[in-house]
Amino acid sequence: MGQQRITPADTSEDGLGLVEIMIALFLLAILAVSFLPVLIQGLQLSVRNATLSTASQVLAEELDRLGSVPRTCADLAAHLATTPTPTTDGRGVVYQPQRSLHAGATCVAGATPSTVKIDLTVDISTQPDADPSVTTLFYVNGTTP
Numbered sequence: 001m002g003q004q005r006i007t008p009a010d011t012s013e014d015g016l017g018l019v020e021i022m023i024a025l026f027l028l029a030i031l032a033v034s035f036l037p038v039l040i041q042g043l044q045l046s047v048r049n050a051t052l053s054t055a056s057q058v059l060a061e062e063l064d065r066l067g068s069v070p071r072t073c074a075d076l077a078a079h080l081a082t083t084p085t086p087t088t089d090g091r092g093v094v095y096q097p098q099r100s101l102h103a104g105a106t107c108v109a110g111a112t113p114s115t116v117k118i119d120l121t122v123d124i125s126t127q128p129d130a131d132p133s134v135t136t137l138f139y140v141n142g143t144t145p
Contacts, residue, residue, distance in 0.1 A: 048127065051093055055122040055132045058087050058095045062120045063136060066099070071141040073107035076116065094125040102135055113142040 062084065069079045084097040101107070102117030121133040 047091075048130070051089075051124060051127060052130065052132060054087075054089050054093070055095055055124055058097055058122050059120055059132060059134055062097045062099060062122075063134070066118065066120070066136070066138065069138075071139055073109045073116075073140055076107055076118075076138060076140065080118075096123040096125075097121070098123060107138075107140060109140070110142060114140050116140060 065084075066079070069075050080099055080101065084099065086094050086096040088094050098119075098121040100119050102119050105117040107116045108114070115137040117135055118138050119133060119135050121131055123131055
């Protein structure tokens with residue numbers, strides 16, 4: 001039988017060592033940290049958009065309520081004199097609707113039909129700088145002779 005030669009272990013350094021893996025993880029961590037401001041800004045924008053969307057829904061509900069008011073100046077004045085109930089969402093944000101006659105607008109009952117400008121606004125408890133509003137026309141019936 002022939003003798004087998006025993007060769008020394010392969011001394012090449014194939015593969016990754018611990019130092020290389022640690023450097024790769026460090027670089028990956030730096031990359032992840034650089035994306036954090038973008039993620040945070042995206043979350044803040046998402047919260048703001050959700051809040052404004054809810055405020056728009058509150059405005060739509062106020063427009064619906066205004067549409068159900070009888071078409072007289074007296075009924076309109078009574079409707080504007082009442083304070084709308086606030087709405088609170090699941091995050092605890094309070095939406096307080098406000099309604100008023102547009103600046104300089106008056107409601108005068110007369111023989112002919114007319115329109116009156118009405119301002120609707122929603123005060124948002126967490127975003128005082130972004131209160132959505134809408135101005136609409138309210139049709140008032142004329143009196144019949």
